[in-house]
Amino acid sequence: MSRYDGFREFMGAYGGQLSRFAYLLTGNHHAAEDLLQTSLTKVAARWPRISGYDQPVSYVRRIMVHDHISGWRWRRRRPENPVPDVPEGSVPDAAESTVRRIVVVRALGQLSPRQRAVVVLRFYQDMTETQVAAELGVSVGTVKSQTHHALAKLRAVAPELADLLHNGSEVQA
Amino acid sequence: MSDTLKSLLDDAANDAKQYDVTEAAVRGARRRRGALVLGPIAAVVAVALVALGIWLPGRHTDHSAPPARPQQVGARAGVDVALGWSVYTTSGARLAVPADINVIHATRDGGWIVLDLDGDLWHLDRTGARHKLASHQEQLVTDPSGTRIAFGAKRSLTVARLSGDRLTDVHTTRVPSGLVVPTLIRTDGAVVLVRSMSTTGSRYDLWRPDHGDYRPTAGHPLYSVDGLTADGRTLVGRTGSAGSQCLTRIDPDHGFTTGGCTRTGALLGVIVSPTGVVLAADTTGYVTYRPVGDGYRKGGRWTLATHGWIRPGYAGWDAATWANDHTAVMFAQVKGGPMRLLRLDTDRPGAVTGITLPGNGIPALADPVTG
Numbered sequence: 085m086s087r088y089d090g091f092r093e094f095m096g097a098y099g100g101q102l103s104r105f106a107y108l109l110t111g112n113h114h115a116a117e118d119l120l121q122t123s124l125t126k127v128a129a130r131w132p133r134i135s136g137y138d139q140p141v142s143y144v145r146r147i148m149v150h151d152h153i154s155g156w157r158w159r160r161r162r163p164e165n166p167v168p169d170v171p172e173g174s175v176p177d178a179a180e181s182t183v184r185r186i187v188v189v190r191a192l193g194q195l196s197p198r199q200r201a202v203v204v205l206r207f208y209q210d211m212t213e214t215q216v217a218a219e220l221g222v223s224v225g226t227v228k229s230q231t232h233h234a235l236a237k238l239r240a241v242a243p244e245l246a247d248l249l250h251n252g253s254e255v256q257a
Numbered sequence: 258m259s260d261t262l263k264s265l266l267d268d269a270a271n272d273a274k275q276y277d278v279t280e281a282a283v284r285g286a287r288r289r290r291g292a293l294v295l296g297p298i299a300a301v302v303a304v305a306l307v308a309l310g311i312w313l314p315g316r317h318t319d320h321s322a323p324p325a326r327p328q329q330v331g332a333r334a335g336v337d338v339a340l341g342w343s344v345y346t347t348s349g350a351r352l353a354v355p356a357d358i359n360v361i362h363a364t365r366d367g368g369w370i371v372l373d374l375d376g377d378l379w380h381l382d383r384t385g386a387r388h389k390l391a392s393h394q395e396q397l398v399t400d401p402s403g404t405r406i407a408f409g410a411k412r413s414l415t416v417a418r419l420s421g422d423r424l425t426d427v428h429t430t431r432v433p434s435g436l437v438v439p440t441l442i443r444t445d446g447a448v449v450l451v452r453s454m455s456t457t458g459s460r461y462d463l464w465r466p467d468h469g470d471y472r473p474t475a476g477h478p479l480y481s482v483d484g485l486t487a488d489g490r491t492l493v494g495r496t497g498s499a500g501s502q503c504l505t506r507i508d509p510d511h512g513f514t515t516g517g518c519t520r521t522g523a524l525l526g527v528i529v530s531p532t533g534v535v536l537a538a539d540t541t542g543y544v545t546y547r548p549v550g551d552g553y554r555k556g557g558r559w560t561l562a563t564h565g566w567i568r569p570g571y572a573g574w575d576a577a578t579w580a581n582d583h584t585a586v587m588f589a590q591v592k593g594g595p596m597r598l599l600r601l602d603t604d605r606p607g608a609v610t611g612i613t614l615p616g617n618g619i620p621a622l623a624d625p626v627t628g
Contacts, residue, residue, distance in 0.1 A: 088283045095279040107273030108266060121278040125285030181268070183500060183523045188269045208266040235262075245265070 191242035428466035484529025517551035557606025
């Protein structure tokens with residue numbers, strides 16, 4: 085039995101979830117695939133240890149977030165591809181929702197990597213502020229502040245979404 | 258709001274594919290384990306080679322430099338191409354750029370104005386000589402003739418005339434806190450269109466530098482302003498919402514009144530040619546609109562599926578540019594293939610001339626000077 089068999093099983097179960105997470109963090113397929121491969125290479129190398137953790141998928145997500153943030157620093161803010169892929173099979177009557185998805189991903193691309201991670205963890209992964217803080221290794225106050233700034237920026241850079249993002253008062257912790 | 262945002266993110270995440278990287282990760286992990294053993298050996302060998310003068314790392318410092326004949330890209334496309342830390346000219350030269358390019362525009366004197374990712378604004382001439390014009394800037398626009406520029410940071414806007422590698426006739430104004438960015442500048446420099454972004458959406462406003470500091474007004478809500486007409490006095494833009502857009506001409510001197518409305522459906526982006534022809538990207542490809550009377554007439558269409566493209570522009574639909582009034586160029590990626598520089602000729606609807614772009618950098622096109 086290979087030391088990587090368990091890792092393959094893990095990916096069979098969580099590959100889709102982690103792919104979607106990578107896509108939201110990066111905003112395009114190429115970068116998502118790169119991020120996932122980079123992070124999973126580290127995970128596979130340490131799989132015997134990671135597999136013993138209570139929540140391996142949470143640990144993998146954490147590696148992805150940190151790789152995403154540190155990769156951004158390393159690349160010295162190279163421009164991200166602001167154009168999400170147009171879904172295959174797009175049809176005209178789905179154009180509005182397609183444009184909305186593109187606007188969402190493009191707006192996320194305007195956030196800093198850390199803000200983006202906060203938004204994805206907080207709202208896509210349904211984590212509490214405390215959980216996000218633990219995931220990122222920052223204080224709860226930092227998460228609150230990053231969330232506030234991220235949402236303000238999302239409304240500003242994606243005025244098309246402002247109404248959708250505005251039909252409530254405050255985000256609950 | 259959290260439910261709405263979750264729903265938007267769920268929807269966006271559905272565009273993800275299942276990236277099959279498991280085996281690649283396993284191979285990478287095996288190599289990493291191997292490197293733990295081989296690394297020290299490799300380091301010793303490298304030191305030995307350097308000592309012997311056989312291998313001199315660092316001689317080639319441009320990490321994103323394309324490996325083969327990039328000059329052909331520019332020459333055949335009819336435009337200069339900026340890639341990573343270099344500009345490749347139509348004449349075949351490769352010039353180093355001070356830093357990673359964020360925005361690049363051609364200037365009337367044949368050079369470029371470059372805003373790099375560190376926020377430094379540079380003038381670069383055709384010999385490669387460079388001169389820093391400003392620091393800590395975030396936005397840059399030029400007029401269609403390449404003689405006036407406007408740039409902005411968080412709290413200021415500046416408009417100036419480009420005189421060689423110097424800025425003259427400089428006017429700077431403070432702007433209120435928030436996101437107020439220059440969008441277009443008229444060739445005479447008398448009017449700068451600014452976009453003010455707030456929680457309630459974008460509004461457009463004018464700053465007339467000859468009249469003093471910018472005084473914000475309530476602004477005018479438009480979906481988008483995309484370019485200027487040939488006379489430089491009328492804006493080409495869109496009204497409506499994301500799913501139902503209307504291509505129209507807008508008169509900023511008379512209360513942003515709009516002309517006839519040409520319904521276009523959902524457009525992803527629009528670029529306006531020197532004489533007002535519109536190239537629009539939608540979810541299925543590109544389409545041209547020619548000004549006719551008060552409106553626009555739909556012209557040629559280029560369909561994504563026909564050419565196997567997976568997106569309307571690798572660096573964004575706004576990275577497309579008009580080389581002249583009949584030719585537009587843009588980057589696109591072909592499914593299963595490399596990123597390509599594409600040329601669309603409006604006289605040949607549907608036809609595409611593709612030029613393989615070497616390298617893996619994220620390129621930008623230098624908008625050609627008109628007039």
